[in-house]
Amino acid sequence: MTDTTIRKSVFLAADKPRVWDFLTKTDLLTQWFHPAQSDLSEGEDYLLTSQKDGDRMCWGTVEVMKPVDYMKWSFTVGPMQGKMSTVEWWLEEAPGGTRLTLEHSELPNSPDGYGLVLALDKGWHGFMGNLHDLATAPAPA
Template sequence: MTDATLTKTIFINAAPERVWTYLVEPEKLARWFHEADSDLSAGTDYALLRENPDKPDPKMIWGKVLVSEPPHRLRYTFTHAFLNGHETIVDWTLESAFGGTRLTLVHSGFETFDGDVFDMLTSHDKGWDQHFVRLRTVAS
């Protein structure tokens, strides 16, 4: 079986403590990704909300925070309507690097998706790239 894991690393001109807040605080998540219904903290369920909350279901992405080790590691389950409830795992690692942060995303669990795995991988790959452009801008 082919590995179906996305791994992306970017560098952000800000300390890990600052970058961390953009991964877990609702109003800061909204600036580069989607607003959350609450802080992302270990053991809690979360939902990332649609830009138009008037739709019948305001949740766009949802899951459970599995690990929160500020400001170094965040891990949560991740699903949305296009995944038909199939849970994937998102792991974030933040490391100090030359006065800034090396941020690594590992998004795994696509290989067991009951559908077009390649389409899901390319869609998420493109989406993360677009979101990272905004994250670099707002967190720096």
Template sequence: MTMKIVKTLFLKAPPEHVWKFLTEADQLALWFHRGAADLKEGGDWTLVTNTYGKEGEKMCWGKVLEMKKPERLVHTFTHNHLKGVETTCTWTLEAVKGGTILTLVHDGWEKYEDDPFGMAANHDSGWDEHFGRLRRVAS
């Protein structure tokens, strides 16, 4: 069975503006977590914590597989709780009159053998929380 999280946001900003919030370290910090560096195609990416006492600790990471600015971003995604299992995030930005339709497909949960449904459900909830902030800062 294949499990995937699919989220769609309607943002009142052009794709070029929204793209920055997915790929630039300082913009990621405004809604998700601070990036160690800007994302680059073929490169590794890392997000670090800003939690007091743990500032700068690596919290999630992966490899950028595809970047087609400002239309599509694909990267792997993992963290310590996934125990080395890599999932995949595919971001699609569609320009529409008045803004951008941003779609995230986050898949690969079935590779996490311990509790794939539980892990996917936790991330589904987490994306909702983060996307609330993304709507505020990117629109």
């Protein structure tokens, strides 16, 4: 059986510490992704909720944090019925900013799971666009 993986990469005109904050800090996660219950910390569970009604959207555990270079989460959403997948983030210095790469692996590899993978791919695409817009805006004074 092969693994189904989503890969996305975006250039952000922001330094790695600023991008890292967007990936880990509650107030910044809320702006581009989903509200978090708390800042993300290695070894801790996380829960991201809907901005509209507070329902849980995705959850798991922050497995590895290597500030400001790499982070790995276990990750699930309701339609996955408790099966965990893996989300990894790489931050690399690039001229004028940071290249952020996302890899979401261990996704369903079945005809029934195809729609979920397409929805996750579309979601990540939109969220990375949100992050691009926010992280490249001037930092507040």
